[in-house]
Amino acid sequence: MNNNVKVYLSEQRDRQLEELTEFLKIPSVSSLSEHTKDVESCANWISNSLSEAGMQNVKVMPTKRHPVVYGEWLGAEGKPTVLIYGHYDVQPVDPLHLWETPPFEPMIRDEKIYARGASDDKGQVFMHIKAIEAIMKTTDSLPVNVKFLIEGEEEIGSPNLPDFIEEHKEMLAADVLLISDTALYAKGEPAICYALRGLAGVQIDVKGPKRDLHSGAFGGGVPNPAKQLVDLIASFHDDNFQIRVEGFYDKVRALTEEEREAYRALQFDEEKVKKDLELSELVGEEGYTFLERVSGRPTLEINGIYGGFQGEGIKTVIPAEAHAKITCRLVPNQDPDEIIQLIEKHIQKNKPAGVEVTVTPFDKGHPFITPFDHPAIQAAAKSYEEEYGVPTKFIREGGSIPIVAVFDQILKTPVVLMGFGLESENIHSPNEHFHLENFDKGLAVICDYLFRLSDSL
Amino acid sequence: MNNNVKVYLSEQRDRQLEELTEFLKIPSVSSLSEHTKDVESCANWISNSLSEAGMQNVKVMPTKRHPVVYGEWLGAEGKPTVLIYGHYDVQPVDPLHLWETPPFEPMIRDEKIYARGASDDKGQVFMHIKAIEAIMKTTDSLPVNVKFLIEGEEEIGSPNLPDFIEEHKEMLAADVLLISDTALYAKGEPAICYALRGLAGVQIDVKGPKRDLHSGAFGGGVPNPAKQLVDLIASFHDDNFQIRVEGFYDKVRALTEEEREAYRALQFDEEKVKKDLELSELVGEEGYTFLERVSGRPTLEINGIYGGFQGEGIKTVIPAEAHAKITCRLVPNQDPDEIIQLIEKHIQKNKPAGVEVTVTPFDKGHPFITPFDHPAIQAAAKSYEEEYGVPTKFIREGGSIPIVAVFDQILKTPVVLMGFGLESENIHSPNEHFHLENFDKGLAVICDYLFRLSDSL
Structure with missing residues (x-):
């Protein structure tokens, strides 16, 4: 200069x-x-x-x-x-x-x-x-x-x-x-x-019986939207935090050796994160460090789930509805629209019995x-x-x-x-x-x- | 007389x-x-x-x-x-x-x-x-x-x-x-x-990071209590609505042929239930009719599930906590205290990583x-x-x-x-x-x- x-x-x-x-x-x-x-x-x-x-x-x-x-x-x-x-x-x-x-x-x-x-x-x-x-x-x-x-x-x-x-x-x-x-x-x-990272997500609404039901009179015999939603959401991951939505990883640009070296050079303190958040353990996709998981790899996270009774104690109902909000953080070269489509396809394929499932996409970002x-x-x-x-x-x-x-x-x-x-x-x-x-x-x-x-x- | x-x-x-x-x-x-x-x-x-x-x-x-x-x-x-x-x-x-x-x-x-x-x-x-x-x-x-x-x-x-x-x-x-x-x-x-039927149930409280986290900054790297709870709850049933809690069915008194005959004699109208509840399908344990399922067989139902954001639209958080209320309807000769113990054991065995899980029994009935x-x-x-x-x-x-x-x-x-x-x-x-x-x-x-x-x- x-x-x-x-x-x-x-x-x-x-x-x-x-x-x-x-x-x-x-x-x-x-x-x-x-x-x-x-x-x-x-x-x-x-x-x-x-x-x-x-x-x-x-x-x-x-x-x-x-x-x-x-x-x-x-x-x-x-x-x-x-x-x-x-x-x-x-x-x-x-x-x-x-x-x-x-x-x-x-x-x-x-x-x-x-x-x-x-x-x-x-x-x-x-x-x-x-x-x-x-x-x-x-x-x-x-x-x-x-x-x-x-x-x-x-x-x-x-x-x-x-x-x-x-x-x-x-x-x-x-x-x-x-x-x-x-x-x-x-x-x-x-x-x-x-x-x-980019963003893509959906609201999942599961509708079962037309009203909340007594779990004594109906339990075991009708679809429980909360259970059906739970099964559907559980199907999104395998036991190793890998996302099981077919095609989800297809366009993921793998981290290069240079990029992983750049991550290592940060000498990031994972123990400090655990301590700050009062967590016994950090978990995530195998084979990646915390920093790689939270910035270099895509995710599918539940941001909210709700259905049925939330008050104190017990109320023996089968809820009429259950809901979840999930969002994915996307990495290059994933396309948010494509990911939404893959999620919709996954839900279609794993559609739980006896309930109506509605999927509404949220705002997206590349x-x-x-x-x-x-x-x-x-x-x-x-x-x-x-x-x-x-x-x-x-x-x-x-x-x-x-x-x-x-x-x-x-x-x-x-x-x-x-x-x-x-x-x-x-x-x-x-x-x-x-x-x-x-x-x-x-x-x-x-x-x-x-x-x-x-x-x- | x-x-x-x-x-x-x-x-x-x-x-x-x-x-x-x-x-x-x-x-x-x-x-x-x-x-x-x-x-x-x-x-x-x-x-x-x-x-x-x-x-x-x-x-x-x-x-x-x-x-x-x-x-x-x-x-x-x-x-x-x-x-x-x-x-x-x-x-x-x-x-x-x-x-x-x-x-x-x-x-x-x-x-x-x-x-x-x-x-x-x-x-x-x-x-x-x-x-x-x-x-x-x-x-x-x-x-x-x-x-x-x-x-x-x-x-x-x-x-x-x-x-x-x-x-x-x-x-x-x-x-x-x-x-x-x-x-x-x-x-x-x-x-x-x-x-x-009898009753036994528990509240399951899952605690993760000490506060709600930004799903961009932390997504993929920390345990998400909602996901961990969902996995735990999904483990309670197999794909055929059978309860997978070990020992759950051990003491179940099987329906006798006479009892099943008595059920049949009721000529119960399952179609009417479907219509009344606006359900496309009744689901439940294989090999049993609706009436048998709702009165002669035990259940494990989610009465409520909640964690994270429930408002309109999107909020990209990883919730700090997630909760579920589940109750079982029990049939002779199941014992409510024993069932609670089996559920606690199941939760212990399937304990999700990185989160604290608390199990609180509800009132029970034989x-x-x-x-x-x-x-x-x-x-x-x-x-x-x-x-x-x-x-x-x-x-x-x-x-x-x-x-x-x-x-x-x-x-x-x-x-x-x-x-x-x-x-x-x-x-x-x-x-x-x-x-x-x-x-x-x-x-x-x-x-x-x-x-x-x-x-x-």
């Missing part, structure tokens, strides 16, 4: 923090309609900031609710294009009385900046704009083509973004999607999350992976290492970030999740904050990355 | 119905403390009535709550002793506005007497007293020795009767226990219930049978046939009458359930009534039975 950029960043630090403070002061709470105007001002603030940084074709683009801000600089002929995604909306602030300083009056204490959105995600979005600004101001151009897509609805589930992406596929076309909305592995330990040997990820790892001085960890997350899967599905662009937050920074809670150490290092990492990408893809 | 008895019954009918009206006027609601005095007057009324009928050693015997009335006549030397059990307490009357005439102002309409307790059980208790009276007044003695035990707590579960029976074993010793507190098979079709070839039952069947002119049916009930099992366990006396009610008589509901046809026929049946018993045992 150009040394002038580093000097610029250092010289401009105070001004930048003042600007960040301004940005954080805007109460852009996307879920509350009384803040609709604030969300809009915030979009305009971003738009101005992008223009000042040297982005072109900057626009605030309306959606059905809160606008998307777009900007681009496409002057790096023959070079790769990076699409930077983030969000400028924030979570509500209640309970307000638990904040040590007001959520929209940013305050720096102990080298941390306290405010709603400081870490999630305004702070991190701001860093990208300021990184671009620093390179533009010092080199008059950028080493890669850059597009910004900053939305205002992430905290309400990005309801309008999938359609927006679909409608603006060409405008958003890029070689890398860069997102800073996640956390480091730990303080001083950078990590890139290269895979997320799994995502950008294999970590991808040059865009390897370059990111190197940029992290340059600043943090330790090897970058490669991790997978067991949960889902639905919008990442949407980008992946529509744009087919490799995704780099380059986060600078910390798990301890109280996002979504009172006293959200962001460590300035990671603000400074992160700015340098981003600048370094843009230069590095120029020659990597 | 002596013809004088018939003449007496016919001549005294109006007076008897007046007396029954008096008896039914007493609001002896055992569950409501404001009726404590009424329950006591009712005991005294019974006591007087027994004395007037010629019973000796009549006494109102206190218990912790409502008194028991006892009386005896032991002058039939060398003849069998009959213990007649019934109850003089009644159910509450609410909702009062649904009664066509007030519950404690007995009224005869269409040859039925309407009042709370008319069928359950004052009407039937009254018949026994009047049968005794008729024989005593006409023959100056009784063909058998007779003891009465009329309690005042049946409708609240007879909490004090087991101890009372235990403490007065000798006083209550008899060759037959005669109870009229059940129903005919249908109008004009007498039936003797010769067996009841099954009961007096094989219907017993002379006391055969005599009862003949007495019924004498009056009703059709063969008596022999039935088993799938439910439990706990106090019958208690008598059976403590006194070891054959039990004859000689009921005169009808299923349609609204017991426990508004507009309870009793058909006078069965009052008249029943009085004759009881008299005939006492004479018949004299030579049968």
Whole structure:
């Protein structure tokens, strides 16, 4: 990276923090309609900031609710294009009385900046704009083509973004999607999350006799929906926690030896999990570690089951109905729609006698992976290492970030999740904050990355 | 039977119905403390009535709550002793506005007497007293020795009767226990219930992680109590509805060919059950009919199961706990305590990994049978046939009458359930009534039975 950029960043630090403070002061709470105007001002603030940084074709683009801000600089002929995604909306602030300083009056204490959105995600979005600004101001151009897509609805589930992406596929076309909305592995330990699990699930409703029955008068002679449901659900797994739904594993991308090595490198403490959760034992699919099971392997879990009497003591009924909610976490390259179909087929095949079974799918999400040997990820790892001085960890997350899967599905662009937050920074809670150490290092990492990408893809 | 008895019954009918009206006027609601005095007057009324009928050693015997009335006549030397059990307490009357005439102002309409307790059980208790009276007044003695035990707590579960029976074993010793507190098979079709199922059950509580967990972050790596419970419960049955708890069937008294013939003679309409319950299919243990399954075979039923999220839609949690309530209906000669032990052993043997399982037994009840070839039952069947002119049916009930099992366990006396009610008589509901046809026929049946018993045992 150009040394002038580093000097610029250092010289401009105070001004930048003042600007960040301004940005954080805007109460852009996307879920509350009384803040609709604030969300809009915030979009305009971003738009101005992008223009000042040297982005072109900057626009605030309306959606059905809160606008998307777009900007681009496409002057790096023959070079790769990076699409930077983030969000400028924030979570509500209640309970307000638990904040040590007001959520929209940013305050720096102990080298941390306290405010709603400081870490999630305004702070991190701001860093990208300021990184671009620093390179533009010092080199008059950028080493890669850059597009910004900053939305205002992430905290309400990005309801309008999938359609927006679909409608603006060409405008958003890029070689890398860069997102800073996640956390480091730990303080001083950078990590890139290269895979997320997807989601597919169903509600199973089992209907038996038309009313609850006396278990004396009818027990043994009529289908008991609770028993029939239990048998059906028990059929989903074998005794070794393997899922018995036919075809369930067919499209599962096996963990590579490199990926398993990356897991091992984390030196994860399973004993600590057991202790924290007060469990005598961790269980799961044979041949995999805890971390592999919860992020690299698919699951089928019961989230809820209910039927019949739940009160104190005994009530000798045969319930008329029983219900279960099950969800699967999916790994690449499983397809949620296909998995739902396989589950429906399994239920059909194992349909219990004498009862009606209804299966209702829940919302779905695709799994995502950008294999970590991808040059865009390897370059990111190197940029992290340059600043943090330790090897970058490669991790997978067991949960889902639905919008990442949407980008992946529509744009087919490799995704780099380059986060600078910390798990301890109280996002979504009172006293959200962001460590300035990671603000400074992160700015340098981003600048370094843009230069590095120029020659990597 | 002596013809004088018939003449007496016919001549005294109006007076008897007046007396029954008096008896039914007493609001002896055992569950409501404001009726404590009424329950006591009712005991005294019974006591007087027994004395007037010629019973000796009549006494109102206190218990912790409502008194028991006892009386005896032991002058039939060398003849069998009959213990007649019934109850003089009644159910509450609410909702009062649904009664066509007030519950404690007995009224005869269409040859039925309407009042709370008319069928359950004052009407039937009254018949026994009047049968005794008729024989005593006409023959100056009784063909058998007779003891009465009329309690005042049946409708609240007879909490004090087991101890009372235990403490007065000798006083209550008899060759037959005669109870009229059940129903005919249908109008004009007498039936003797010769067996009841017992009850044994447990609550199963499964505890996993110390709090609900995110199924993304932890799914696949920790024990899911709902899944572990489902597996455990699924292990209770094989695919053919046979119970897999080791030893469960060891003490089951097989249905005899005569008993199965008695079942067949009922010409039970299984299609009607399916239609009433809106079931596509009746299921159960292979090789048995519906009636056999629900009354002659033991069961293990889930009465309730619950764990995790039960709201609308999806919540991707791994629940911290899951629970089930299961009860078994037992048949002779299964022992409830032994069955609980076998279930506990089964759970221990099939204990799911990584979770804590707690098993809490519920209240238990013994099954009961007096094989219907017993002379006391055969005599009862003949007495019924004498009056009703059709063969008596022999039935088993799938439910439990706990106090019958208690008598059976403590006194070891054959039990004859000689009921005169009808299923349609609204017991426990508004507009309870009793058909006078069965009052008249029943009085004759009881008299005939006492004479018949004299030579049968």
